Amino acid sequence: MTGANQFSTGADGIDARAAALVRDAVLGDLARRVVDECGADVGLVGVPDRPDRPRAMALRHWAGTRADLLHGLHVRLGTGLGGRALAERAPTWVPDYRAATTISHHYDAAVSAEGLYAMLTVPLLQDGVVHGVVYASMRTVVPFGDVRIAAVADLAAVATRALAGASAWTTATPAPTHARRPAPPARPPELPARLTPRELEVLRWAAIGRTNPEIADQLGLTCNTVTGYLKSAMHKFGVRNRVELTIAARDFGLVS
Structure with missing residues (x-):
């Protein structure tokens, strides 16, 4: 599932539209793969309002849901498990969302309607930019083991690289034809x-x-x-x- 998108117009409108389509495809696929490959009952992906300094995000992509209260839900920075991951820019998880004392409970009604308990959230983070937050949720109370956490993190890392590539389409400014030179090879990080x-x-x-x-x-x-x-x-x-x-x-x- 994909939420509505606003595409830019003008000289770079085609690139912006293509980048938006890629983002939707990557995030929708990420939600499905969390369910299909990581053994989660529900996969969700939140999209931040501002990648550089987000204040909130909306759950725009989902797989495995039965109700619709989580669809399009707006999660504020620092609230709930996903808002905490968005604020801390680090993976967070709880074996029982409803009984957790380390998070706020702003979204208990939506979580309860979906029958969710165990929940893991991983931010899609690269170079200080938050492209989204992926949720892996279970309808049982279970601890998240290292294997499942690593599997979700791996999917998030792959999606992050794809999103960064799509974002580059709309941020890169090509030099005039007469001034273009071959780009130097990228140096590996130290x-x-x-x-x-x-x-x-x-x-x-x-x-x-x-x-x-x-x-x-x-x-x-x-x-x-x-x-x-x-x-x-x-x-x-x-x-x-x-x-x-x-x-x-x-x-x-x-x-x-």
Whole structure:
């Protein structure tokens, strides 16, 4: 499902229309894939009113819903789980939305009408721009394991790159024909700090969804040692959890 769009007119109207169509296709596909590939009962995607400094977002894309109270719902910055992800620009999740004490409950009526309990939200964030927030929701009370969180984060990362490409269509200003020169090759990002071989080895196992006990058994380490390596890697990347760590590692090409 796709909400209404306003297309610009003028010299760049075609590019703006094409970019809007791509955004709708990417976000609609993201909502469906959260349900089809991540085992969620409902997939939602919120679109912010302002990508650079959002104040709110509207739920414009959905899959697996039974009621319509979530359709087009406006979520203010910092409210509910999605508004919190929008404000903090970080993944957030709760095993039981209705009983959660770490979020506001502005949208309980819509959530209850849909029969949702467990909920995960991941922002579609790149270079300080929030392209949206994806929700993965369940109709049961369950904790979100690392594998499912990583799977949703992976889909969000793929969608973010596609949205950034579409956005570039309307922001790039081509130089006059006589002044154009070949663009220099893009420099790969530099690691904030070099990982040790052991940190990298543990990180690669974590990136494919292995739990700390599984990694410890695979590498002949203790769980505390694995946790220590992951915390050290998080510190070097400046991230707060293993989902953000996996995303950062993929951005730097350390994991596939």
